[in-house]
Amino acid sequence: MTTRQPTAFESIPAIDIAPLFGSDVQAQQATAEALGRAAREVGFFYVINHGISEARQQALFDQTKRLFELPLQRKMDYYIGKSDNHRGYVPAGEEAPDPSKADAKEAFDLSFELPDDHPEVRAGTPMMGANVWPDIDGFADDVYAYYQDVFAVGRALMGGFEQALGLEANTLLGEVTEPPSQLRLIHYPYDPNAQDAQGIGAHTDYECFTLLRPTAPGLEVMNGAGEWVDVPYRDDALVVNIGDMLEIWTNGAFVATSHRVRKVKEERYSFPLFFAADYHSQVAPLPQLLKDGETPNYEPLSAGDHLWAQTIQTFNYLKKRLADGEIELPDGARGAGTLGQHARHKDEA
Numbered sequence: 001m002t003t004r005q006p007t008a009f010e011s012i013p014a015i016d017i018a019p020l021f022g023s024d025v026q027a028q029q030a031t032a033e034a035l036g037r038a039a040r041e042v043g044f045f046y047v048i049n050h051g052i053s054e055a056r057q058q059a060l061f062d063q064t065k066r067l068f069e070l071p072l073q074r075k076m077d078y079y080i081g082k083s084d085n086h087r088g089y090v091p092a093g094e095e096a097p098d099p100s101k102a103d104a105k106e107a108f109d110l111s112f113e114l115p116d117d118h119p120e121v122r123a124g125t126p127m128m129g130a131n132v133w134p135d136i137d138g139f140a141d142d143v144y145a146y147y148q149d150v151f152a153v154g155r156a157l158m159g160g161f162e163q164a165l166g167l168e169a170n171t172l173l174g175e176v177t178e179p180p181s182q183l184r185l186i187h188y189p190y191d192p193n194a195q196d197a198q199g200i201g202a203h204t205d206y207e208c209f210t211l212l213r214p215t216a217p218g219l220e221v222m223n224g225a226g227e228w229v230d231v232p233y234r235d236d237a238l239v240v241n242i243g244d245m246l247e248i249w250t251n252g253a254f255v256a257t258s259h260r261v262r263k264v265k266e267e268r269y270s271f272p273l274f275f276a277a278d279y280h281s282q283v284a285p286l287p288q289l290l291k292d293g294e295t296p297n298y299e300p301l302s303a304g305d306h307l308w309a310q311t312i313q314t315f316n317y318l319k320k321r322l323a324d325g326e327i328e329l330p331d332g333a334r335g336a337g338t339l340g341q342h343a344r345h346k347d348e349a
């Protein structure tokens with residue numbers, strides 16, 4: 001296991017990504033370099049001028065609020081445990097990465113939409129297929145429009161990372177065409193009695209990177225000195241953090257930084273898009289990024305199998321399906337939370 005860690009940063013950089021969508025080649029290169037620096041040194045940054053309209057974001061917030069305001073019984077009509085491709089409503093307590101500490105949150109999970117006759121769906125590839133949509137006026141349209149916008153920002157960032165790493169065009173973009181990239185609508189309720197419940201425990205994200213739009217403060221990240229650093233709320237930015245897959249591809253040059261959500265003093269929603277690699281992508285340190293004499297620090301990983309294995313091990317309904325023999329862990333699956341910087345910091349978190 002590598003010893004790669006971020007620096008002892010004390011704040012999170014902000015990067016204007018407008019040049020990624022423009023034609024000024026020099027400005028684009030400078031932006032890519034800023035992205036690369038932030039990914040190496042901090043693993044977390046804000047992106048501003050990302051181009052997703054306020055109206056689009058507001059529609060996402062409004063629809064999400066309408067969903068979570070429904071009585072639990074109605075929300076359970078869309079229970080994720082009824083789906084065969086991991087879509088739908090996640091009640092509080094369903095997800096337990098660390099069974100000793102329950103997260104105080106509920107969520108609604110959707111992902112890249114594929115038609116029923118798509119070869120991956122027909123082949124029964126885990127997590128592929130159609131979304132589950134609640135019966136709320138305009139919900140599917142508004143939420144999926146945000147999905148498409150934030151997915152496009154993810155593709156632009158991936159292009160910036162390629163450039164920052166000096167990779168040939170499409171080396172990484174060619175691996176993110178129809179990925180199982182989940183968008184989660186998360187609701188952290190304010191409960192004055194839940195004194196000890198954390199928002200979400202310390203972890204790294206499994207994918208290439210995450211694009212997060214929160215609605216309130218609460219996010220904290222761990223720096224290389226093992227200190228928790230606050231990520232102040234900004235309404236004009238997406239918070240981006242590097243995940244396990246980019247850490248592996250770059251042999252640890254980019255850092256999947258450990259993060260958590262502290263106990264919330266106000267009601268909070270957040271919207272992470274987990275920008276994953278395609279299901280069948282093999283994620284391994286890229287030979288062209290290894291310097292003379294440098295050896296790979298990571299075993300290759302099948303992107304989809306890794307995600308699926310981690311998901312099976314954290315959702316109660318999937319743990320039950322596994323115990324009942326209805327599903328199997330993919331070959332070579334790792335234990336939950338055994339990869340990346342968080343595994344190295346576990347004792348401190």
Ligand SMILES: O=C(O)CCC(=O)C(=O)O
Nearest residue numbers: 200205214219261270272
């Ligand atoms: O809600 C947040 O701010 C972060 C959520 C998060 O880290 C996650 O779901 O992986």
Ligand SMILES: [Fe+2]
Nearest residue numbers: 203204205259
């Ligand atoms: Fe996360």
